[in-house]
Amino acid sequence: MEYTHLSEFEIRSGTLSMWTPELAAAAWRPDDRPLTSVHAGYCASVDPADPLPGRGRWIGTVFEMDAPLDRSAWRETLRRWHTRHEGLRTTVTTATAGESRRLVGAPAAVDIAERPVAGLTDGARINEFLRDTFEQRLSPLVWPHCLAATVEHADTSDFTVLVAADHSVMDAYSQAILILELRTLYREVIAGAQARESVTFGSAADFAVLERARAAELDADSPAVATWREFLADGAMPRFAPHAQRPAPADLPQPSVSRRLLDLAELEHVEAVLDQVRHRTSVAVFAALAVANQQRFGTDRMRTVMPIATRPDLRWMESMGWFVNVVPVDIALQPGVGITEAMDLARTALRRSRSANDASWSRVLDLLEVAETPRFGISFLDIRVLPGYELVADLRGRTLRAESYSSDEVFLWVVRAADGLYVSTRYPAGFPAEVMDEFLTAFGQALISITATAHADTSVGGHPSMSAIAPAGPGEVPTPTEPRDVGADALRLAVQAG
Template sequence: MEYTHLSEFEIRSGALSMWTPELAADAWQPDDRPLTSVHADYCASVDPTDPLPGRGRWIGTVFEMDAPLDGPTWRETLRRWHARHEGLRTTVTTASAGEPRRLVAAPTAVDITEQPVADCTDGTRINEFLSGTLEERLSPLVWPHCLAATVEHAATGDFTVLVAADHSVMDAYAQAILILELRTLYREVMAGEASRESVTFGSAADFAVLERASAAELGPDSPAVATWREFLADGAMPRFAPQAQRPARADLPQPSVSRRLLDLPELEQVEAVLDQVRHRMSVAVFAALAVANQRRFGADRMRTAMPIATRPDLRWLESMGWFVNVVPVDIALTPGVGIAGAMDLARAALRRSRTANDASWSRVLDLLDVAETPRFGISFLDIRVLPGYELVADLRGRTLRAESYSADEVFLWVVRAADGLYVSTRYPAGFPAEVMDEFLTAFGQALSSITAAVHADPAVDQAGAGQPSAAVRAGSAADGLPPSVVAETPMPTDARALRAGTLRVAVQAG
């Protein structure tokens, strides 16, 4: 599953409709549960007069439903989806002083209206229309915070679905799980069945209560604060290769690059070797990035932010919401270190970062009097843990991010997909494309070198001789990392079969 821009997804031509949630004016009820720390800060950072509040902020998902479009059925599907997830019928009010307050509508209060866009049938034109609409209509301050669109393809008997939301009500995990959830709901409605009930559709507002309580316990001497303080010892968030940056106009969108680093045979060979030395692919990815950073830019230290999902209990396993924290990762390499040594150092760095797993990064930065947010981030996930991930590929499922206009942010998303290892990145318009290309090439070369480097170590070859390669499960003692760092995104068919410990996932946050 690629993580990309909507403009990079080829929408087939067809009949376009927007589907908008609606509520009566008196449907909103004040709710005493707080916003999470990051949600409150996020709302405070948004200019309420901005004519394009979704610009650079919205996220979403696009896929092709393998069934004909029936309007009433799809309308009921979306209505049930909003009734199920309190986060989709939650908003904020800024009427009083202080941080925004939560408002919630009842499950039965939401209706869905269809707005056909009759003069827009060409796929390219549809893409442009949707991109503009989402920038204009999606905001953390104005409900609805989530919109849907369909493009009916009458000739092929199916339809494209776009679901887009302000980041405040959706995270990367939610982007992934909604594809099969909406497909299941659509089939239930079509068959006249009741929707599946589950304890795993917990309220994001209930999570916020726990998050704020935990954040309030943080103090200057907390271990997480100490970890961040050391990470920010030079007084600034780390930048990616600042020496390569060139001036550029502030209104230029960031370039985006996606490529396959390793095909499946190459990747499986690397994974077999990692099993021998009892490292996980997540460790190998961070080590290879640190090595590429050293070789390409001469930097022996790679500091980056790592987004992780924070769903601490099974009740939030299938929830729509923003369950994300950010932890600091600081990998210091010795000069000339090889990839094998770099993996040991990367694993140690990831273990250090786990002290910040459960500490709100927003609150920690407040305690450290740091107003700056992360400018360089890396995320890794393995989509094979998503039951039905093969179907998601068949449905052309893609997770989407809005085009960014940042002059200094660089983010990398590395995905272990069914057919290989992929990397996507966005970077400033002033950063030379050839320099990013060279860095990504060096990253791929470092990963490819793992096989030869490990086999060149006699101790490894002797220890592994005649022994079958056994996969190390997420969070095992051999890996040295907890599930909160290394577990890839779970999306179970039966949520009750999963441990709560697998819910903290290293996925993108912004």
């Protein structure tokens, strides 16, 4: 599954409709549960007078439903979805001074309104219309925070589904799981069946209570704060290859690149070797990125932040919400180091970052009096933790991000998909495209080199080195040869989400 811009997805021509959730004013109730630390800070950072609140902020999902569009059934599908997930019926009020407060809408009061968009059937024009609509209408301060669109394709008896949301009510894992959830709900409605009940649709607001309690326990002597303090010892968030940056107008959108680094045969070859030397795919990814960073930019130290999933219990396994923390990763290489040693160092760095897993990064930065936010991040997702992940590719499923206009942020998303390993990135308009291309090429080559290097290391006596057979620990994604536990712990460790 690629993580890309909507502009890079070819929407087939058809009949467009927008689907908007509605709640009467009387259906909203004040809720004493707090916002998470990051949610509160995010709301405070948004200008309520911004005419384009979704610009650079919205995220979403697009896929093709393998069934004809029954409008009544689709409306009921979306109604059930909003009823199920309290996070989709949650908003904030800024009527009082200080932090935004939570409002929750009654589930029985939710309705879904369809608005056909007449005279717009060309796929390219639909794509442009939707991008403009999401920039104008999606905000953390104004409900609804989630919108849906359908494009009916009468000639093929199916329809495209696009769901877009403000980041405050959705994370990367939510983006991925909603494809099969909406498909299942739609089939239940068509069949006249009741919606599946589950304890795994827990409220994001209940998670916020837990997160804020943990955040309140942090102080200057907490291990997580010490980890971040060391990471920020030079007083600044790390940047990606700042010396390669060139001046560019501030209003230019960031370029985006999405490519398959390894096809399935290449990836499985790499993973077989990783299994021999007891390393996980996530370790290999971070090691290869550190090696590519050293080779292309002459830097022996790669400092970055890593988004991680923070769904600490099964009750939030299938929830819609923003369950993400950020941890620091610091990988220092010796000059000319090989990929085998780089993987050992990367594993050590990933394990070190675990001390910050449960510590709200925004609260930690407050304690350290650091106002700067992360500028360079790397996220990893193994899509095989998702139930029914094989079907996502058949439905042309993509997770989406809005175009960014940052002049200094660089983010990379690496996805272990059903058919190979993908990387997507966004970077400043002033960063040369050829330099990013060379870096991504070096990244792929470093991954491929694992096969030759690891075989060489294990050729004598047929046994890997002692350092290579150290038990693989949390923070690393299971390889295909291991039993696949999709419980909360597996999700927490295997999904490092944006």
